[in-house]
Amino acid sequence: MEPKQLQGMLSRKFTRALAVVALFIVLAALPWLGTKSYYISFFFLMFMYVSLAEAWNVIGTTGYLSFGHASFFGLGAYTTAMLLSKLGWNPFLTAPLGGLLAGAFAFLVGYPCLRLRGPYFALITLVLNMALIVAMLNFEWTGSTVGLWLSTLPFKPATSRAVFYEVMLLLTAAILYTTYRMWNSRLGRGLVAVREDEDMAMTLGINNTRVKMQAFVLSAAMTGMVGGIYSFYRTYVHPDLMFDINISILVVLMAVFGGTRYWQGPAVGAVILTVVSDQLTQRIGSEISHIIYGLLFILVILFLPEGIMGLLGRIGRKRAPGGSQESPKSEVDKTASPPSVGLNLCAEDQNNGHQGENGVILEVRKVSKRFGGLQALSDVSFQVRKGETLGLIGPNGAGKTTLFNVITGFYKPENGNILFSNREITGLAPHEIARLGIGRTFQIVRCFPHLTALENVAVGCLYAGRAGSRSEALEQAAEILDFCGMLSKGNHPAGKLTLSEKKRLEIARALSIRPQILLLDEVFAGLNEVEVVEAAELVRRMVEERGITVIMIEHVMTAVMKCSSRLIVLDYGKVIAEGSPQEIVENPAVIEAYLGVGNA
Amino acid sequence: MPTSFEIFQALASGLLLGGVYAILGVGFGLCWGVMKVINLSHSTFALLAVYIAYWMNVSLKIDPLVSLFVSTPLFFVCGIVIYRLLIGPLAKRAEELVAASMVLTFGLAILMENAMQWAWKPDPRVLNVSYTGKAFFISRVSIPYTAVIGFAIALVTTSCIYLFLKKTYLGMAVRAVWQNKEGAALCGVNIDRVSSITFGISLATAAAAGVCLSLIFSFNPSSHLGWLIYIFLVVIFGGVGSIPGVLLAGLLIGLITNISAVFIPNAWVNMILFGILATVLLLRPTGLLGQREAR
Structure with a gap:
């Protein structure tokens, strides 16, 4: 490999990493720079939806569209709320426990649910979501229809808002990093293969059930953690609030809007939609803005079936027409030495040559x-x-x-x-x-x-x-x-x-x-x-x-x-x-x- | 312990209510089966028909049953237009039509809900006609006139659709597209035309269902979400693709809801329904009378 090429690549990678770190620092500094409290709350919600949409897409990218992710959000929220109100545990420490419980629940329901495909999977997750609302409304121990009030942080409102903001920012960064790593991992490739063709994935040695289960549980656990933080932020939990079906559907829309085939797609969709909906509501009142919001979904799904990222990808390909034609050798060279000659294609005799x-x-x-x-x-x-x-x-x-x-x-x-x-x-x-x-x-x-x-x-x-x-x-x-x-x-x-x-x-x-x-x-x-x-x-x-x-x-x-x-x-x-x-x-x-x- | 009278009363009202669920389910199932489109705005259209009936009654003093003859053809045309403008182009482009149609129709539902909220305000409304609250009695069991009318409309509509599918040439084309799109196209069926007419019929049934619902329930601009749940229940329980199955499922769900309400607290009734739905989905995704979809 040419040293120049290597240098160029390193510096590109370095610049990109630097930009990400700089963005993070700027965002982290926002609450301490006298930013209006309205924007801090707004950014908190934006980060939350970025996390939720990214977490959703871990399973959503396989084509198994969950219309009931608020189940996991609510389970995380209630776990945290219960541990706080009954045992007085610190919610920042118990939010991961909420994630764990949501993951465990996904593990329990995942196997039967993931056997269903297409609309049936979407519907059973939706039904699960609705069933959980009804169950929670009737469950005395968790406060049933009254809900639970949680204690607030022992700070002034502005400080406590800033603390929540920072925690959510950290969690979002962690979830983005996890999904990015997963996307490029073995699991990520397996999920893509499952999305494209389940039968063929099996012939390549992919255990479809296992891959889907891993993704479903991971997705639920991340969603549960976000729910845990959110419950504490709201200082109040109620089944209609935490298991809200609108959250389930909004998350799907954000991910589809951004593009489910791209790892950053859901995040992009979440950012755009939260900004748009906030601006519309501020300017022209909630009803008209919701009408425009609904129209937006129709237009996007009609004209950008692969979401915003799909559009960007198409533009990118048009700008660099030679880009996709280049030999894959270069991609290989980037990562490793030239392929060794005569690499053994045939599986080693795993059975010690008992050939009969x-x-x-x-x-x-x-x-x-x-x-x-x-x-x-x-x-x-x-x-x-x-x-x-x-x-x-x-x-x-x-x-x-x-x-x-x-x-x-x-x-x-x-x-x-x-x-x-x-x-x-x-x-x-x-x-x-x-x-x-x-x-x-x-x-x-x-x-x-x-x-x-x-x-x-x-x-x-x-x-x-x-x-x-x-x-x-x-x-x-x-x-x-x-x-x-x-x-x-x-x-x-x-x-x-x-x-x-x-x-x-x-x-x-x-x-x-x-x-x-x-x-x-x-x-x-x-x-x-x-x-x-x-x-x-x-x-x-x-x-x-x-x-x-x-x-x-x-x-x-x-x-x-x-x-x-x-x-x-x-x-x-x-x-x-x-x-x-x-x-x-x-x-x-x-x-x-x-x-x-x-x-x- | 509930008396036998209470059980009979629950039986009667459950059966009558079930017919209305069935009619909602039939139109929704038709769309799902023929076009592979999950129309999340189906119940929103029913709600729009409710508001039209309400508005005509309040401002023009027209009986909701008469509005049926306005909104049904109106919705049929509306369905064809929506198919030509939105669903058809989507079906040609989208690879994952199920997901794409859910997003599109949900967008449509949000749009309509807020338009209704803007036009009629979010307050709950009740439609009052001369026969509201009146009932006749079989022994001591009271049968409200509104429920009987609703049930009759439901029965007539589902039978019409059933006969249309079984007996007419166009209905046969619809079933052909349903079972095998490519095969139907090869036999000279114009898929686009059949699909647009199916969508029109589906919305027309939503209009009929809306008129029934307006007689029975109070409503507000977000009532449609609750009804959507019943649509899912009925269609999955009965089987996508089976009109008799959906009718049966509608009646059964009406019965189960009302009878279990006699025995257990009201709030837990929904749990029973969800339990049934989950069981059916897991054991028999094609529903009670549904047939396996051709791949």
Whole structure:
């Protein structure tokens, strides 16, 4: 790396950090510079909404929109209030306890709730919120409908306002820092993958349930802490105030307004909306200002579907048209030394090389799968030897893709076992199977459309590929893209690639988990002749240079005959033939399956 | 211990109230099913119809039942316009239509609520007509006329929608879009037209529901939020996509609310409803009679 380049980068990073620290100091000094008390209270609320919106987006960015985050806000508020009023504990110390309780509550309700998708998740969180209000209104111990009055700080009002301001500022800074770090962490990448495509995330070794739960609990805990501080600031808690559904909805609107795909989006949305609503209310009274406020939501969602940050991003891309075209090499170089040659793509033998007899790596034993009245697979048995390329062919509807789905854990078979390196993997979850080293591609090409090609591959490196850090993952991803001849497209959004590029990307992504076996589902379909030859070459190199075992479903016969050392033919869910390409071509049962009786 | 009379009274009024919940739910469910649009302003439109009925009654001395014939067609046209201006363009652009539609329609709800507050002041109002508070008796159980009228409107409206969906050509197109948008488009169904008409119908039912509500409840410009909760309850309980399911759910929820109010303190009644809703969502997200949505 050029020393100049390094220097430039360091100074840019340094300037940015300096600007952030300077802003923080200025904000922290505000109350002591004779700023009007109105503005101190206003900034307090603004910081609060910035924190809430950022905390909300930890789970919101996955597309699971919680319309009941006031539940956690209220739980935090009430925990703090109760500890203060019943035990006299200092609320600044108990606010984290409020966060802990809110997190614990999220943990309890998270598992059943996160199984629901789309509008159902939004509704159940809303219902939870309303149920908590009703429960709290009826719960004598917490003051029911009367609410609880809390003691004030032992200072003059101005001083105590300043103290609250500083505490909220600190908390906001902490939450912003946490979310920023999370966004760039393994968890952050996992959440993005879940948002883009849950099934595909699993094939990369991501435990979706766990990732979502972690995000939900973290989000709730941060929200609870903010609620704790707020209850003390208001010196009064009441169910309608602390569990207010308007808070729940306002937070969603702020995050969507700013842009949920960007880590700073919710904060930007919160700042803009608090300022706008404050100014409008001051100038033209609350009713008209609310009408304009409502209109604002309509306009923003209509014209800026990705929020303010989405708009800024678009402008930024237009200004620097070459920006997204640059080779990802530069990004990799920033973070680490050039990729080491021949980085081992294949998973190390985690099972100490127990490969079974004759090097059998995968064994399918009498597997059956039925969908209602359709017997998709019946008693399918075969073995795959290490290092071979096995072709899986058969007419449409023969059960080939079903077989892949059973091997990779997407479907559970009714009968039979699947052994990988002599280890039973039947019934394991898809992400567990991916982590053991079985990779797959999808028949209808899929990708994380909003991530770049490089990021698409890096997700798998971070999870099943066990990269230690994001920079290490990007380095590995660049190496894999290079292997697949896609490095030059590394910074393109995956959704904008051509079909043949998407297919290569799909292979690259499957390689990111360092598979021992790769299941390729019709990777040649839809490609022209030149592209088929190139793709077949890629498969050959995978097998020969990386020692990966390949099972491929294929209809392009010339390619499958050339690539595979052995073929298995499925028809109506049964294995009807097995052997070398030559034997298969001459097998009367196969000809009958393809062409019907009489033509044999 | 409540007497059997009290239980019968609760049964009767619960059933009558349930019909009104059902009609609110039918229109909302139609939108959700056909367009994948969660219309959070559905109950706000119902409230607007309430205010229109109120205003016509107070200033023009027109019976709320007559206002039904004004607001229903008005809202139908209004729905088509709103679809053309807002929902349609949104559906074309947004990737997460569910979230986007919730934000947009909530914006619409805020806008309308404050416009109503500005026009009619935030005080609670009651609509008084000659038959308010009058009732007839079956044995000792009193049946208010207003509830019967509301129930009748609800029943007629839901049946009309049901017949429209089952028997007419356009209704068939609506169901086709509901089940598979691409498939319907391939068969020559004009998705945009069907969607705009669906939205119009949905708002027209909101108008009908509003007139029923005006006869039964007192109201203020923020009443719509409370009604929205009942809409969720009914639609999820009955199943998005099933008109008979929603009707059944509306009646059941009316019954459950009123009967449990006989046995337990009023405030806890809502807890029972939320409990039911949570259970249904978790065990059977498609609702009582709902069918699995095609992916």
